Amino acid sequence: MKKGTLDLKQKKKKLNWSRIKKQVTPLFIASPYLTIFAIFFIIPFLYGILISFFDWNLFFPEQTTYVGFENYHKILFDVESIFHTYFWTGLKNTLLFVVVSVPFLIGIPLILAMLIDIKPFGYKFFRTILFMPTVLSISAVILIWKWQFYSNGGFINSILVKLGFEEIPFLLSQPWAWISIVLVTIWWTMGTNMVIFGAGLKNIDKSMYEAASIDGANYFQSMRYITIPSLAPQMFIVAITTMIASFNIYGQPDLLTQGGPNFSTTVLMMRIRGLAYGANSKPGIATSMAIMMGLIMIVLSLVQAKYLRKRGA
Numbered sequence: 574m575k576k577g578t579l580d581l582k583q584k585k586k587k588l589n590w591s592r593i594k595k596q597v598t599p600l601f602i603a604s605p606y607l608t609i610f611a612i613f614f615i616i617p618f619l620y621g622i623l624i625s626f627f628d629w630n631l632f633f634p635e636q637t638t639y640v641g642f643e644n645y646h647k648i649l650f651d652v653e654s655i656f657h658t659y660f661w662t663g664l665k666n667t668l669l670f671v672v673v674s675v676p677f678l679i680g681i682p683l684i685l686a687m688l689i690d691i692k693p694f695g696y697k698f699f700r701t702i703l704f705m706p707t708v709l710s711i712s713a714v715i716l717i718w719k720w721q722f723y724s725n726g727g728f729i730n731s732i733l734v735k736l737g738f739e740e741i742p743f744l745l746s747q748p749w750a751w752i753s754i755v756l757v758t759i760w761w762t763m764g765t766n767m768v769i770f771g772a773g774l775k776n777i778d779k780s781m782y783e784a785a786s787i788d789g790a791n792y793f794q795s796m797r798y799i800t801i802p803s804l805a806p807q808m809f810i811v812a813i814t815t816m817i818a819s820f821n822i823y824g825q826p827d828l829l830t831q832g833g834p835n836f837s838t839t840v841l842m843m844r845i846r847g848l849a850y851g852a853n854s855k856p857g858i859a860t861s862m863a864i865m866m867g868l869i870m871i872v873l874s875l876v877q878a879k880y881l882r883k884r885g886a
Contacts, residue, residue, distance in 0.1 A: 663841035
């Protein structure tokens with residue numbers, strides 16, 4: 574009996590050790606990533622929240638004072654504060670870009686992916702050409718397109734003049750400034766979404782199209798009832814990531830229009846950066862704006878995700 578009891582205890586110890594090993598091993602493997610994530614993401618995030626409760630002075634830290642929620646009050650409710658104007662106008666311009674650009678950033682890559690999925694002559698070449706802009710930096714993209722949009726000597730306006738039309742002040746007036754920013758963004762980023770949709774199209778069973786064709790469905794009906802529902806997982810990923818990326822727009826208006834004309838393309842990220850690192854920096858105000866922007870993005874992402882889930886994504 575004693576020997577059997579000892580054997581049972583040893584088995585229990587082995588089982589407990591194996592369970593602990595199974596739980597600890599993944600953590601051990603992931604520990605380098607978790608450490609880096611904590612150092613470069615979690616700690617700065619918490620530090621940013623801390624800064625938002627202070628009137629922070631970068632150059633004279635001893636003059637930093639605790640102000641509680643005053644920074645949030647200034648940007649959200651104090652209509653006499655310039656920071657209130659900065660936040661709400663910047664947020665309005667950002668939301669305008671999101672509303673205008675996101676449908677194009679989803680729809681155009683989807684159409685291109687569907688055309689390439691048909692595999693016309695030279696489709697591999699065109700797929701490569703369409704994806705190439707995504708590997709460029711924003712600086713390179715702006716250098717390419719700014720020359721196209723110039724009023725004096727720009728490529729597009731030179732062609733318009735030769736055809737007998739007047740020059741268009743793409744970067745100097747509205748709505749042309751926003752149109753230019755949206756066009757540049759589509760050209761620069763559509764390749765990634767196109768590849769994601771292309772991967773989803775390859776997983777659709779082609780026999781469904783054959784069955785639909787036999788039942789008399791045309792191309793657009795097949796696309797509506799087969800293609801779009803089958804791409805629901807890809808649509809969910811693309812919609813969420815595209816909205817978040819559009820919300821974080823900075824380089825295009827900063828380098829293309831410098832926020833003009835009359836600050837009409839000055840987005841919230843430009844205001845945050847200017848307040849964080851400018852000559853008259855206000856890190857407390859800047860981090861408060863960044864945190865509020867993050868909360869708005871989270872809420873919109875959750876609403877969008879819930880809507881897409883209901884639609885079957």
